[in-house]
Amino acid sequence: xxxxxxxxxxxTRNLEREMINLNPIQRGGILPTESKKIIYEYWDGYSxxxxxxxxxxxxxxxxINEFLEDMSKFLGMDIxxxxxxxxESKYAVMxxxxxxxxxxxxxxxxxxxxxxxxxxxxxxxxxxxxxxYPTFRVIPESYAEKIDMLExxxxxxxxxxxxxxDGNYGNVADVExxxxxxxxxxxxxxxxxxxxxxxxxxxGKKLNVDFIxxxxxxxxxxxxxxxxxxxxxxxxxxVLETSKVNVVKxxxxxxxxxxxxxxxxxxxxxxxxxxxxxxxxxxxxxxRKVVNELEPLGFKQIGEKPRNHDIIRFETPILDExxxxxxxxxFFFYEELKRRGLGGIRRGVTKEFKMSVYGLTNTQVDYVINxxxxxxxxxx
Amino acid sequence: xxxxxxxxxxxTRNLEREMINLNPIQRGGILPTESKKIIYEYWDGYSxxxxxxxxxxxxxxxxINEFLEDMSKFLGMDIxxxxxxxxESKYAVMxxxxxxxxxxxxxxxxxxxxxxxxxxxxxxxxxxxxxxYPTFRVIPESYAEKIDMLExxxxxxxxxxxxxxDGNYGNVADVExxxxxxxxxxxxxxxxxxxxxxxxxxxGKKLNVDFIxxxxxxxxxxxxxxxxxxxxxxxxxxVLETSKVNVVKxxxxxxxxxxxxxxxxxxxxxxxxxxxxxxxxxxxxxxRKVVNELEPLGFKQIGEKPRNHDIIRFETPILDExxxxxxxxxFFFYEELKRRGLGGIRRGVTKEFKMSVYGLTNTQVDYVINxxxxxxxxxx
Numbered sequence: 001x002x003x004x005x006x007x008x009x010x011x012t013r014n015l016e017r018e019m020i021n022l023n024p025i026q027r028g029g030i031l032p033t034e035s036k037k038i039i040y041e042y043w044d045g046y047s048x049x050x051x052x053x054x055x056x057x058x059x060x061x062x063x064i065n066e067f068l069e070d071m072s073k074f075l076g077m078d079i080x081x082x083x084x085x086x087x088e089s090k091y092a093v094m095x096x097x098x099x100x101x102x103x104x105x106x107x108x109x110x111x112x113x114x115x116x117x118x119x120x121x122x123x124x125x126x127x128x129x130x131x132x133y134p135t136f137r138v139i140p141e142s143y144a145e146k147i148d149m150l151e152x153x154x155x156x157x158x159x160x161x162x163x164x165x166d167g168n169y170g171n172v173a174d175v176e177x178x179x180x181x182x183x184x185x186x187x188x189x190x191x192x193x194x195x196x197x198x199x200x201x202x203x204g205k206k207l208n209v210d211f212i213x214x215x216x217x218x219x220x221x222x223x224x225x226x227x228x229x230x231x232x233x234x235x236x237x238x239v240l241e242t243s244k245v246n247v248v249k250x251x252x253x254x255x256x257x258x259x260x261x262x263x264x265x266x267x268x269x270x271x272x273x274x275x276x277x278x279x280x281x282x283x284x285x286x287x288r289k290v291v292n293e294l295e296p297l298g299f300k301q302i303g304e305k306p307r308n309h310d311i312i313r314f315e316t317p318i319l320d321e322x323x324x325x326x327x328x329x330x331f332f333f334y335e336e337l338k339r340r341g342l343g344g345i346r347r348g349v350t351k352e353f354k355m356s357v358y359g360l361t362n363t364q365v366d367y368v369i370n371x372x373x374x375x376x377x378x379x380x
Numbered sequence: 381x382x383x384x385x386x387x388x389x390x391x392t393r394n395l396e397r398e399m400i401n402l403n404p405i406q407r408g409g410i411l412p413t414e415s416k417k418i419i420y421e422y423w424d425g426y427s428x429x430x431x432x433x434x435x436x437x438x439x440x441x442x443x444i445n446e447f448l449e450d451m452s453k454f455l456g457m458d459i460x461x462x463x464x465x466x467x468e469s470k471y472a473v474m475x476x477x478x479x480x481x482x483x484x485x486x487x488x489x490x491x492x493x494x495x496x497x498x499x500x501x502x503x504x505x506x507x508x509x510x511x512x513y514p515t516f517r518v519i520p521e522s523y524a525e526k527i528d529m530l531e532x533x534x535x536x537x538x539x540x541x542x543x544x545x546d547g548n549y550g551n552v553a554d555v556e557x558x559x560x561x562x563x564x565x566x567x568x569x570x571x572x573x574x575x576x577x578x579x580x581x582x583x584g585k586k587l588n589v590d591f592i593x594x595x596x597x598x599x600x601x602x603x604x605x606x607x608x609x610x611x612x613x614x615x616x617x618x619v620l621e622t623s624k625v626n627v628v629k630x631x632x633x634x635x636x637x638x639x640x641x642x643x644x645x646x647x648x649x650x651x652x653x654x655x656x657x658x659x660x661x662x663x664x665x666x667x668r669k670v671v672n673e674l675e676p677l678g679f680k681q682i683g684e685k686p687r688n689h690d691i692i693r694f695e696t697p698i699l700d701e702x703x704x705x706x707x708x709x710x711f712f713f714y715e716e717l718k719r720r721g722l723g724g725i726r727r728g729v730t731k732e733f734k735m736s737v738y739g740l741t742n743t744q745v746d747y748v749i750n751x752x753x754x755x756x757x758x759x760x
Contacts, residue, residue: 003450005651009414011442011644013421015430029425034389036423041393043419043645045409045597045604050395062391070383084464084605087634095500100480115625116635120475217425217640224425224640225464225605245495254467255496260597260604260642264391265423271385 015343020364023344024311024356025167028199028219035221035268042264049259054248056256056263057081067267074274075193075212076203077230079240081250082258082266086194087113089213089229092252093190094121094159096239102158105146105187107138107173109166114192123158126150134302134315136169138162140177147185160187164202165195169303170311172196179208188235194218195309197228198273199358200280210235216262221269226262276359283310286357286365293369297376302352310358319350322379336375342368395723400744403724404691404736405547408579408599415601415648422644429639434628436636436643437461447647448608454654455573455592456583457610459620461630462638462646466574467493469593469609472632473570474501474539476619482538485526485567487518487553489546494572503538506530514682514695516549518542520557527565540567544582545575549683550691552576559588568615574598575689577608578653579738580660590615596642601649606642656739663690666737666745673749677756682732690738699730702759716755722748 015021016030031039042048042062051061058065068080083089090113094104100122106114108130118125126149128142143160150157160182165172175191182189190211196202197212198220204212212230216222231239240250249255287307295301298318303311319333326332334347345353357365395401396410411419422428422442431441438445448460463469470493474484480502486494488510498505506529508522523540530537540562545552555571562569570591576582577592578600584592592610596602611619620630629635667687675681678698683691699713706712714727725733737745 001453003453003650003654005450005654007443007446008647008650011418011421011648013427013430013442016424016427023430025429026424026426029427031424038391039419039423041391043416043603044396044406044411045600045602046406047393047396047409048604049405050393050403062393063387066387070385073381073383084637085639088464091634112623112626112629113635116623116629116631119623119625120631120634220425222425223423224428225638225642226640243492243496243499245499246492249492249496251496251500254471254500255493257464258605259465260606262605262640262642267388268391270383270388274383274385 019338019341019343020360020368021344022342022355022357022368024170024354024358025218026344027310027356027358028195029217029221029224030359031221031223031265032269032272034272035223035265038264038268039223039261042261046259048264055250056259062264062267064263064267067270070270071228072230075197075214075230076205077209077212078233079236080228080230081240081253082263083227083229083253084225084257085217085227086192086213086215087117088257089227090114090161090190090192091117091120092229093211093213093239094118094123096241096252097188097235098123098158099156102156103150104159104161105143105150105157106161107163107166109136109138109168109171110161110163111167111192111194114161114163124155134300135171135304136302137171137304138173140174140181143178143181147181147187157187160189161192162189163192165309165311167195167311169313170195170307170309171304172308175207175209183208195311199277199283199310201277204230204232216266220266221272222266223262226258226266283358284308286360286362287312290357290365290369294372297373310356311354312356313352313354315352316350318376318380322376323350326379332379333375336379337371340371342371399718399721399723400740400748401724402722402735402737402748404550404734404738405598406724407690407736407738408575409597409601409604410739411601411603411645412649412652414652415603415645418644418648419603419641422641426639428644435630436639442644442647444643444647447650450650451608452610455577455594455610456585457589457592458613459616460608460610461620461633462643463607463609463633464605464637465597465607466572466593466595467497468637469607470494470541470570470572471497471500472609473591473593473619474498474503476621476632477568477615478503478538479536482536483530484539484541485523485530485537486541487543487546489516489518489548489551490541490543491547491572491574494541494543504535514680515551515684516682517551517684518553520554520561523558523561524565527561527567537567540569541572542569543572545689545691547575547691549693550575550687550689551684552688555587555589563588575691579657579663579690581657584610584612596646600646601652602646603642606638606646663738664688666740666742667692670737670745670749674752677753690736691734692736693732693734695732696730698756698760702756703730706759712759713755716759717751720751722751
């Protein structure tokens with residue numbers, strides 16, 4: 001057996017330490033110092049199980065059980081469990097409350113993981129309509145139409161799924177409207193909060209939500225992989241059904257899920273999350289400023305306007321123009337950003353790109369704006 | 381919303397730093413320094429995705445793809461994927477290759493997570509016989525009997541599962557024999573290596589194994605939660621089936637699994653794993669020494685003898701006797717061990733306990749033995 005392990009030595013990552021990272025999937029998952037400290041304590045495998053008496057969500061030292069209760073309050077839900085991430089939360093719901101072949105009605109902006117969870121759970125789906133270019137808004141009324149259509153053709157509907165904030169355009173969906181439709185039609189309603197819970201305030205009760213799938217690493221300042229599943233008490237017996245062989249263990253959790261540092265990092269970040277969702281307006285101000293300052297350069301913001309989320313998607317014909325004549329071709333933008341300490345924008349893109357300034361200081365935001373202005377103005 | 385976050389501040393764990401930890405579920409998951417270093421680099425959420433082009437197992441920076449190929453060599457298998465742990469690996473196999481209602485034939489020493497995975501996948505099970513007290517060995521021939529019985533009653537068998545090393549007695553099962561039975565009967569064969577892969581040498585090919593479920597946090601010096609699923613190429617299409625909606629994403633992985641530091645800690649520990657499985661004999665020597673030295677005190681080792689694994693289960697009537705007269709009752713042993721810097725033995729146990737000296741130095745092992753001797757001799 002010849003294995004050269006040299007390549008696994010001294011692996012480093014400079015993006016977060018030396019650069020301002022503009023990648024929307026990473027900005028919400030940057031750890032505060034408190035969470036880094038807890039990682040020192042719990043990095044060994046199965047360390048969280050020191051005082052376990054049979055189930056992760058009931059551990060008192062460290063206080064995981066209280067944390068989950070507090071998280072339920074934070075999200076306006078009844079019961080919360082740790083999971084490995086939002087996709088795993090969605091799958092746990094689908095696999096428990098739906099029967100093989102059932103239909104999931106979901107928004108046209110849904111994340112790929114919603115489809116993968118549907119397929120893994122052997123379900124079908126019906127996609128609702130979204131609005132046209134350049135806004136691509138979820139159309140709540142389309143849920144009613146699709147539900148009627150499926151009912152008319154005698155299809156069994158197992159779940160209504162809505163992506164609270166989609167990752168393509170960063171549009172914030174009208175949850176209350178979809179929730180009302182789901183409720184009036186009598187179907188369970190899951191909200192995918194991977195891009196919202198931990199960034200913006202959420203009240204599941206007020207929104208008529210039965211399930212919330214949240215992502216620790218995407219939006220809750222936690223290490224990957226981890227997430228939460230918050231449910232309405234009404235579905236406790238189905239979703240949290242326990243084993244017949246080992247009666248304390250929950251089937252959909254396979255006993256215990258996030259048995260290690262990711263859930264602890266989320267716990268340590270909780271205070272910051274409570275603080276930061278209160279300042280969501282300030283994040284939107286920064287985001288809108290970026291859009292207002294960069295559009296005159298020849299960028300066009302896609303998705304709803306003004307921004308109600310920090311994800312910004314720009315169409316960038318001006319980058320395309322510059323790439324035509326720059327000897328670095330499409331890579332000039334990445335290179336120029338990198339030279340200025342800016343990272344997280346996909347290498348080689350010229351048609352369009354996504355970015356976020358979530359959590360950056362105003363000074364950093366101004367630096368980002370001015371750097372992009374300088375790059376474009378010098379090279380155009 | 382009233383949430384007091386004080387309890388989530390300054391959470392510490394002293395067990396690993398200030399004590400010698402004798403907990404068998406934790407000794408194999410202690411991180412070497414290299415792995416702690418990589419955690420500093422990758423603790424932010426989704427950091428592993430910096431250079432992802434669509435799938436975790438194909439990421440080149442850090443070299444996850446090469447790592448998985450090397451892991452296949454290490455385990456003697458064809459294809460390896462990261463998972464969240466051994467239970468998640470087992471479930472992925474069951475959910476993909478079995479049909480609802482199929483039977484899983486598994487050993488009588490199987491871990492609870494095998495049952496939970498079976499129930500979650502909506503399968504049935506048939507448990508094979510194990511030998512009598514005090515050895516409780518898995519009886520390979522029982523697999524043939526149970527398979528015949530199920531076939532005679534027209535039950536569909538979906539999978540043969542064997543626990544390589546069980547967590548109750550630390551018995552090492554005769555994999556080759558069970559593998560031959562599975563092969564001759566034509567059924568797929570899964571080996572649960574949660575307590576073996578990363579501790580002792582394993583060659584899946586030689587053992588006639590189709591699937592290996594491994595645990596990073598239990599036996600591979602990795603942070604929790606993470607594990608591996610290694611498969612025989614024959615089952616690639618079924619187990620690693622990709623989505624019809626997003627054709628690059630594997631259904632059973634829900635796209636990507638261990639998207640964070642756990643898989644990186646496993647990668648950084650890999651060199652140590654290669655070294656340590658070569659020294660498995662030395663671990664057995666230490667383990668056998670503990671048994672030989674402590675049995676004369678009034679401890680009785682349960683499970684196969686001499687030990688072929690580091691898990692030691694002692695029946696301890698002598699502790700029971702002492703507890704009768706000690707004013708601390710059953711807690712005296714825990715307290716006395718703690719006073720000597722020894723932890724990881726369940727608090728309050730007197731009838732029996734489990735321990736492991738895996739990875740400890742000879743000096744530490746002697747200290748453990750002498751401490752236990754002193755406690756018993758002083759208090760008996």
